[in-house]
Amino acid sequence: MRIMAFDYGTKRIGVAVTDPLQIIATGLDTVHPLQIIDFLKRYMQTEQVERFVVGEPKQMDNTPSQSAMHVKGFVNLLKKTFPAIPVEMMDERFTSKMASATIAQSGMGKKARQNKELVDNISAVILLQSWMDRKIY
Template identity: 65%
Template sequence: MRLMAFDYGTKRIGIAVSDPLQIIATALDTVHPEKVWDFLKSYLETEQIETFVVGQPLQTDGTASESAQHVVGFIRRLKRTYPTIPVAEVDERFTSKIASAAIAQSGIKKHKKRDKGLIDTISATLILQTYMDTQKY
């Protein structure tokens, strides 16, 4: 079964999934928060998810950021909508900066580098890879 990660934002949600063996995290899509529930319903009709992984927005000192309340609401609805799928939380500090740096070094064309949706899906991929790396040991 796959894992699915979310980089939650009030304008966009970056989504990543693992392969069925949970070895590789791959960027899946970016969706508007209002459309994420339809997206999930459709995705779950063909794929099984073992765990949802949600990036927890923290300040550099480890305290909750301003956007943390939105993530709490998202997690609450995930748990209510899909009660059989556990939700794990992962510190997402610096994932957007790491994603931006990776894009800058990737050779992607300049206009694509500014695509915030791309940053969000790569951030979700980093969140998922972090989670998978911590589960292996």
């Protein structure tokens, strides 16, 4: 079964997923928030998802950021729509910066670093990989 992670934004949600053995995190897609539930229902017709990991937006002092209330609404929607799938929160500070750095190190140009969909997608992968790394140790 797969683990799925979300980098939630009010304009886009980066979605990443593990392979069935939960070894590798891969970017799946970037989806508009109004389309995410339909996207997930379609995906789960062919794939089994064991757990959702949602990026928890925090300020540097560990307090919730401005987007925390939107994320909370998204988490409630996930729980209501998919009650059998547990939802876990994971600190997402620095994931966007790490995603931009990853894109830069990959040799992609400035245009790729400014592609917000790509950044959101890679942020979700970093979030999921961090969650998996934490689970292993």
